[in-house]
Amino acid sequence: MARKKVPVARFTVSVPAELLRELDRMAAEKGYNNRSLAVADMIRDELVEHRQRTGQGEIVGTLTLVYDHHTRHVQETLTELQHEHHERIISTVHVHLDAHHCLEVLLMRGPAPQIKRIADALIAARGVKHGKLTVTTTGHDLPG
Structure with a gap:
């Protein structure tokens, strides 16, 4: 399946030379073919964070919990809260880390x-x- 061609816009940004060198170094380390792709990803990342902070739009997320399953009623409390919000919790994974601790990812x-x-x-x-x-x-x- 061919990817749909997305129109692009060009803009000029002035930054200190050392900042640009750091951007190029980071882009190369992360495997970007060019700095435009790196900058576009940084903009997307900031937009996602901004929307989460300001409460705009729908998000998806992972909630990672580590808890001591010997704590009284912790499992019941977590299960009850998850059932109360079953329409927002898509899936869960439960892992036993050791004799006392559990990891749960929602x-x-x-x-x-x-x-x-x-x-x-x-x-x-x-x-x-x-x-x-x-x-x-x-x-x-x-x-994009």
Whole structure:
């Protein structure tokens, strides 16, 4: 299947020479063919983060939780919260890390403020030692 040709726009940016050298070094290390591709990806990344912070649009994300399963009622609390938000939680993976700790990864999708609220509630549950929400776009709202 051929990729659809996306129209491009050119613009000029002035930056200090050392900053440009660092950009070129980073782009090469990451395997970009040219700096335009690297800059476009950085812009997309910032747009996704901005939309998540400002609550605009739908996002997808992964919530990673590490918890001590010996903490009283932690598993019941996490399961109950997940059931309350079943329409936003697409999938979960549960891994036993050792005799006391579990890792749970939740795939989530929905409006940014709702996903953030759900993640905050799960992270705040008693027994959760660490939690981190990582978000991205669904792709349909970002060009190129």
